[in-house]
Each structure stands twice: as structure tokens, then as C-alpha cells.
Amino acid sequence: METKEDEFCALMQGNLSVVEFYRRYNALLRYAGNELSDEARKIKWFRDRLSPELQWALSAHDIPTFKTLVDKALRAERTSIKMKQDNKRKWVEQKAARGSSSCPRYEPRPQTGWRPLAQAPHRPQAPATQA
Numbered sequence: 001m002e003t004k005e006d007e008f009c010a011l012m013q014g015n016l017s018v019v020e021f022y023r024r025y026n027a028l029l030r031y032a033g034n035e036l037s038d039e040a041r042k043i044k045w046f047r048d049r050l051s052p053e054l055q056w057a058l059s060a061h062d063i064p065t066f067k068t069l070v071d072k073a074l075r076a077e078r079t080s081i082k083m084k085q086d087n088k089r090k091w092v093e094q095k096a097a098r099g100s101s102s103c104p105r106y107e108p109r110p111q112t113g114w115r116p117l118a119q120a121p122h123r124p125q126a127p128a129t130q131a
Contacts, residue, residue, distance in 0.1 A: 004031040012049045018073045021050070042066050053080060 008028040013021040025046060029036070036042045043066055047058060050073060057076035063069045 004028060005033070008032050013051045013054070018050070018054070018070070018077045022070055039066055043069050046070075 008031045011021075011024060011028060016024070036045055043063055046066065046069060047055065047063070050058070054073055054076050057080070058069070058072055061072055063072065
């Protein structure tokens with residue numbers, strides 16, 4: 001039972017969706033003891049363990065109940081996913097419209113061994129005048 005309590009205390013959203021995180025939370029909630037006995041503590045605990053992106057999205061909202069928190073977190077997650085997909089689609093379209101890069105790729109020449117630097121063409125010097 002102590003390991004489940006530790007697992008509950010260490011629970012974070014991380015890469016989980018809000019639905020997966022909520023399910024894990026509910027499965028482990030009974031091991032929390034009296035720590036989350038009232039609604040306000042449950043809301044704070046759950047909100048503090050959401051991803052930073054969702055915490056930011058929910059920061060301006062008044063959240064009176066735990067159900068409201070979960071609903072708003074789900075809505076914020078869907079919006080975030082749509083925005084990421086839209087930005088990716090726009091980036092791909094822009095890349096396709098640009099075509100190939102204006103700068104050619106650097107391709108190193110094959111090494112053929114040591115070569116002296118190119119020398120300037122030989123210029124004959126004017127004969128020195130005698131006085």
C-alpha cells in the first residue's frame with residue numbers, strides 16, 4: 001500500500017493525455033489518505049500536476065469544482081493539439097511553396113592530398129633604370 005501512496009504522490013501528467021492522467025488519478029486517489037479530503041485541495045493538486053502548457057492555459061480561469069477543472073483541461077488540450085497541427089500544416093505548405101533552398105548545400109570536395117595554394121600569375125618586372 002505504501003508503494004501506491006508513493007506512486008500517487010509522484011503522479012504527474014508528463015506525456016499522458018488529460019484523460020489518461022485523470023484515470024490514473026482516480027485509480028490512485030484512494031491511497032492519498034486525508035491529504036485530498038476537500039474539493040479545493042483536489043483542484044490544486046490536480047492543476048499543479050498538469051503539463052506547464054495546460055497550467056498556463058488554465059491560469060486565468062476561475063475553477064469552482066473538480067469537474068470544471070477536468071472539462072477545461074480537456075478543452076485546452078484539444079485546442080493546443082489543433083494549434084500545433086495547424087502550425088505544422090502551415091510550415092509544410094510554406095516549405096513546399098519555397099521549393100529548394102536559395103543557398104546550395106555545402107558539399108566538401110573529395111580530399112586528393114596536399115596541394116600548394118594557387119599562385120598569382122607571373123608578371124615580368126620592368127628593367128631597373130640606371131642613372
